[in-house]
Structures are given as structure tokens and as C-alpha cells.
Amino acid sequence: MLVVMTLSLAxxxxxxxxxxxxxxxxxxxxxxxxxxxxxxxxxxxxRLSVSLAQSKSWRLPPAAFSFTYPDxxxxxxxxxxxxxxxxxxVELYRGKKISESVSVTHVNLQGGPTAKxxxxxxxVMKRLLAAMQRQLPGMKILSSGKAPFGGKDLYxxxxxxEITDPNMGDPGKYRTFWVALLPGPQSSSPNGASLTMTVRxxxxxxxxxxxxxxxxxxxxxxxxxxxxxxxxxx
Numbered sequence: 001m002l003v004v005m006t007l008s009l010a011x012x013x014x015x016x017x018x019x020x021x022x023x024x025x026x027x028x029x030x031x032x033x034x035x036x037x038x039x040x041x042x043x044x045x046x047r048l049s050v051s052l053a054q055s056k057s058w059r060l061p062p063a064a065f066s067f068t069y070p071d072x073x074x075x076x077x078x079x080x081x082x083x084x085x086x087x088x089x090v091e092l093y094r095g096k097k098i099s100e101s102v103s104v105t106h107v108n109l110q111g112g113p114t115a116k117x118x119x120x121x122x123x124v125m126k127r128l129l130a131a132m133q134r135q136l137p138g139m140k141i142l143s144s145g146k147a148p149f150g151g152k153d154l155y156x157x158x159x160x161x162e163i164t165d166p167n168m169g170d171p172g173k174y175r176t177f178w179v180a181l182l183p184g185p186q187s188s189s190p191n192g193a194s195l196t197m198t199v200r201x202x203x204x205x206x207x208x209x210x211x212x213x214x215x216x217x218x219x220x221x222x223x224x225x226x227x228x229x230x231x232x233x234x
Contacts, residue, residue, distance in 0.1 A: 036077060036088075046071045047225070050087055052188065058084045061108040061191040063183075068225035069102075073218055087193070092205075092218045097170040099203035100218040107180050107192030114182045117192070121146075121155045121180065128178065129157065136161045150214035150223055155180045158210060172200045177213045187228040195223065 036054055041047045049066040056062045058078035069075065073092045078084035085105070092100040107124075109116055125144055132139055144157035156179040163169045176198040183189040197219035199207045207217040214223050 038075075040071070041068060044071055045069070045221075046075075048075065048088060049229075051229075052190075055087060057081070058087065060084055060087060061106045062189070063087070063106060063191045063193055064187075064189040064229035065104075065193055066225075066227060066229065067104075067222045069222055070218060090218060090222065094204045097172075097200070097203065099200055099205045100207060101196075101198045102219050102222050103196045105194050105196065107182065107194050109182075109191050114184075114192070117155075117180070117182055124180075125155060125157065132159065138162060149179055170200060172202065175199050175201060175207075175210075177210065177219070181226065181228075183228040186230055188231045189228040193226075193228075195219070195226070197223075 036048055036050045038046055038048050045068050047066055047068045050064060052062045052064045055064070057080045059082065060078060069090050070092065073090050076089040076091070078087055086103045087106070088104045090102045091098060107117070110120065129141060129144060132141075139159050139161040142158045142160065146153055146155050148154075149156055156177065159176050160174065161176070162173045163171050165171075176196065178194060178196050180192060180194045182192040197213050199205050199213075199217070199219070201208075205217050207213060207219060213219050
């Protein structure tokens with residue numbers, strides 16, 4: 001999806017300015033990167049777990065997290081040693097056409113505490129929205145800023161766009177929802193993550209309203225199950 005690439009590249013454009021404490025983090029403590037763990041966790045569900053070592057091998061800001069997704073969905077992961085736009089991309093097709101997708105990209109806290117995100121967020125949001133409008137000039141931005149989502153106040157934006165060129169993706173009208181997630185004080189993850197959740201309208205998805213993004217379909221499943229690894233875990 002073009003929107004996934006656009007958002008990811010805009011996030012990557014943020015300079016990684018780490019503090020001296022972050023830079024002094026001893027590399028020798030890192031465990032060798034292993035392939036992300038995927039395992040069944042219930043009827044029709046699988047859980048993906050990404051470690052700090054694995055995310056570093058993807059040349060992305062280190063983050064450790066896990067989430068559950070339907071096993072009927074297609075999972076694409078970043079590649080070791082490549083310049084990757086996302087940690088993971090999950091897509092759900094209906095009738096061989098895209099219906100729903102969720103990409104997990106990074107929220108680089110630049111070596112500082114999560115409180116620093118309050119200063120970083122406006123800059124990141126501005127870059128994201130500008131990149132989207134350059135690549136998808138017909139996109140309509142409905143809202144952006146900090147607002148409630150799924151019972152939490154989070155930085156987010158909502159937008160609508162239309163694809164008419166098959167080379168850019170399956171033609172149709174789309175809704176996309178971007179939300180930033182931050183690790184808690186008990187997390188082993190030094191950086192956050194963002195979810196870019198997109199649905200093609202009229203594709204048979206149960207996600208038909210903005211509130212559905214946190215409770216229904218592929219995005220609802222990933223949102224409800226997403227969690228950062230606790231301190232002491234890989």
C-alpha cells in the first residue's frame with residue numbers, strides 16, 4: 001500500500017538524536033537476533049513477537065512488542081540488513097483484493113523518556129501529513145492531534161483517499177487511521193510504535209465507522225492485543 005510506504009518514510013525522516021545515556025548502552029548485552037516468533041494462540045489466531053535484537057537487525061529503532069492477528073491474513077516482515085519501512089505489515093484480502101491492512105512502524109523516542117514524545121509528536125505529525133499530501137494529493141485529512149481512541153488519549157490522525165490507478169493498489173475509496181503507541185515504565189522497549197490501519201470501503205470489512213478501528217476486523221484484533229515486552233524479556 002502506498003500509504004504505508006509514505007507514512008513509514010516520513011517517520012524515518014525524523015533525525016535520531018540519542019542522548020549520551022542511550023549511546024552508552026552496551027552493545028554486548030544484546031542477544032543474537034532470532035527470527036520473530038510466530039505461534040498459534042487460539043482458533044484462527046497467531047501471535048507475532050519481535051525482540052530488540054531482531055528490530056536492530058532490521059536497521060530500525062529497537063523496539064520489543066507482540067500482537068495477535070488472524071491466521072488468514074498475510075504477514076510481511078522487515079528484512080535483515082535492508083532499509084525497511086516497517087517492522088511488520090499485515091494484510092487481509094477478500095476476493096483477491098485488499099480489504100484491510102495494518103502496518104507497524106516505529107516511533108523513535110531519540111534516546112529520551114516517553115515524556116519527550118509530547119515535544120516530538122507535533123513535528124512527526126507535521127512530517128507525516130505533508131508526506132501524505134505530496135504522494136496522495138487528493139487525500140482528505142479529517143482530523144489530527146491528540147484524541148481518545150480505544151479508551152486512551154493518543155496522538156493520531158484520520159484521513160480518506162481514493163485509488164484510481166491499479167499500479168498504486170486496488171482501486172477504491174479508503175479510510176486510514178494512524179495512531180502512536182508508547183512503551184510503559186515497565187517495558188523493555190526503548191522506543192514506541194505506530195499502527196497505520198487502512199480499510200477499503202465496500203470490501204466486505206466489518207470496519208465501517210471510525211470507532212470500529214479499535215474493536216472490529218483485523219485492526220481491532222491487532223489493537224486490542226498489541227503490547228510492548230516487559231523489562232527482563234528479550
